[in-house]
Amino acid sequence: MEEVDVVIVGAGIVGLSVAEKLSHSFDNILLVEKEDSFGRHISSRNSEVIHSGIYYPKNTLKAKLCVKGNELLYNFLEKNNLPYKKCGKLIIAIQKNELPILDELYQNGISNGVKNLEIISSKKAKEIEPLFKSCGALFVPSTGIMDTHKVMKKLEFLSEQNGVLISYNTEISAIQKQDDEYILSFKSDDFQVKTKILINCAGLWSDKISEMVGINSEKNDYKLLFCKGEYYKTTKYKDIKHLVYPVPDPKGIFLGIHTRINLNGELSFGPNAYYVDKIDYQMDDSYHQEFYESVKNFLEIDFDDISQDDCGIRAKLQKEGEKFRDFVISNEKNKGFPNFINLIGIESPGLTCCLSIAEYVEKIIE
Ligand SMILES: Cc1cc2nc3c(=O)[nH]c(=O)nc-3n(C[C@H](O)[C@H](O)[C@H](O)COP(=O)(O)OP(=O)(O)OC[C@H]3O[C@@H](n4cnc5c(N)ncnc54)[C@H](O)[C@@H]3O)c2cc1C
Structure with a gap:
């Protein structure tokens, strides 16, 4: 049986960030991914x-890791010469009764340590982004966009350069605990791997990996x-300078259908949010009207100006009706599984937090 110091499950942006971080302090790391390449699921959708x-x-992991992750990520992009734009974002009040929500977000941002926030008038918002209608806005200069594929490619390269073994097409199918070690079995191979440190970055399947170790998801609320x-895209507008978001959905399950701009200047809208039973990335046109109704509130657009683009699936602990759930990032020693x-x-802002999550994981390994 192979023995390694650390096994990381999942080569999304989180698993890759953890691998890169730990490669500076451990010699023998194995990163396993069931797909044939990195980032085939949430991290590229x-x-x-x-x-x-x-x-x-305030004081939640999401708040702390996002503020820290934002800073770490810009430094990483700059240092590695990767493309990004610190474009800033406007959160707009579409109706007057939404203005107090901007104040609340402003106060919350300040208490989380977000810098340079500014409440601005509808006139100033119009000067910044002339196409958008609003009654006022919150300007957030530290928001930006990046090319996630390039970030993951770089993390893969740096990890491998530091000796991490990345094994694609390798799906963990069972985990057995023996004393303080974990023995992993794989779907299509009959070899096994033993490790003292096992890190579960399996995204949409992370509750299943945790169950393989022996943690009951229902009982632990996992x-x-x-x-x-x-997302729906349009070719009617291009090269919009800033991200523009409405105020967040009052139910708290998403940020509201907003603009998405990429580094090529293309514009799309989304994501909307609805719970599904299975992981299926097919789209039909059912939500076309919903998108049109949302977008026309802040931008001049016709029904036929927008068309289906792509979609992703969030890994949510938050149930319908629940206001907020934080990330779970835990050394499960208190449940009897040390260094698991x-x-x-790890839903949004998981991309932003990838490097701060990796730092946090390193600190909780014993
Ligand atoms: C629609 C949408 C929009 C979002 N927008 C943003 C945003 O703008 N900014 C932001 O900060 N965050 C955003 N997020 C959140 C962010 O994308 C995620 O938090 C992040 O990508 C999660 O990365 P991950 O590595 O945990 O998961 P993934 O990228 O899904 O990686 C998990 C990997 O584990 C592998 N795996 C699973 N089971 C096994 C197994 N048994 N054996 C081996 N491998 C296995 C999977 O194949 C997968 O590759 C968004 C998410 C969604 C869905």
Whole structure:
């Protein structure tokens, strides 16, 4: 049986970040991924936004890791010469009764340590982004966009350069605990691997990996729900300078259908949010009208100006009706599984937090 110091499950942006970080302090790391390449799931189906940290309640992991992750990510992009734009974002009040929500977000952002926030008038918002209608806005200069694929490619390269073994097409199918070690079996191979440190970065399947170790998802409130988010694109506008978001959805399950801009200047809208039973990235046109109704509130657009783009699925712990759930990032020693590090419910702002999550994981390994 092969023996390694650390096994990381999942080569999304989180698993790759953890691998890169730990490669500076451990010699023998194995990163296993069931697909034939990195980032085939959540990490390549999202808005690619580097969030600021204004939305999350104070002192939560989401708030702390987002503010820290934002700074770490910009430094990483700069140092590695990767493309990004610190474009800033406007959160707009579409109706007057939404103005107090901007104040709340402003106060929350300040208490989370987000810098340079500014409440601006509708006139100033119009000067910044002339196409958008609003009654006033919150300007968030530290928000930006990046090319997530390039970030993951770089993390893969740096990890391998530091000796991490990345094994694609390798799906963990069973985990057995023996004393303080974990013995892993794989779907299509009959070899086994033993490790003292096991890190679960399996995204949409992370509750299943945790169950393989022996942790009951129902009892521990670790059961993941799948929440789909679709995008619709347009070619009517191009090269919009800033991200523009409405105020967040009052139910708290998403940020509201907003603009998504990429580094080529293309514009799309989304993601919406609805719970689904299975992981299926097919789209039909059911939500076309919903998108049209939302977008026309802040931008001049016709029904036929927008068409289906792509979609992603959120790994959510938050149930329908629940206001907020934080990330679970836990060394499960208190449950009897020392150095089994669980990462569950890593939804947005998980991209932004990838490097700060990796730092946090390193600190909780014993
Ligand atoms: C629609 C949408 C929009 C978003 N927008 C943003 C945004 O703008 N900004 C932001 O900060 N965050 C955003 N997020 C959140 C962000 O994308 C995620 O938090 C992040 O990508 C999660 O990465 P991950 O590595 O945990 O998961 P993944 O990228 O899904 O990686 C998990 C990997 O584990 C592998 N795996 C699973 N089971 C096994 C097994 N048994 N054996 C081996 N491998 C296994 C999977 O194949 C997968 O590759 C968004 C998410 C969604 C869905």
